[in-house]
Amino acid sequence: MSRKIIVDFNKFYAMSKACSTAADTYRGYIAQLKTLVSSLGVMKEPSLSVGIEHINDLIGEMSKSASDLDAIADRLNSNLATLKRMQDSIENAAKNLGIGN
Numbered sequence: 001m002s003r004k005i006i007v008d009f010n011k012f013y014a015m016s017k018a019c020s021t022a023a024d025t026y027r028g029y030i031a032q033l034k035t036l037v038s039s040l041g042v043m044k045e046p047s048l049s050v051g052i053e054h055i056n057d058l059i060g061e062m063s064k065s066a067s068d069l070d071a072i073a074d075r076l077n078s079n080l081a082t083l084k085r086m087q088d089s090i091e092n093a094a095k096n097l098g099i100g101n
Helices: 009-043 046-096
Strands: none
Touching: 009 046
């Protein structure tokens, strides 16, 4: 009895796409926060400086998170390609041995 190896490539693709989408969403928020910082900076109000620093810290953290999400998406895509190659190799080997389809 042979077993067919099934890898749900769509799940890997969906996870990769979700990470990329989240990274893009973060970048959109970052752009909005940068606009806010620019607007607040124009006011030249000393009491806003602490808030601006906190927003800039948040921008830095979000930028790192976006980069991390991009890296995860890249790794998922790489793993997906490796899994596809492995599945093809196993199926070809099984076919050459007369097992499976």
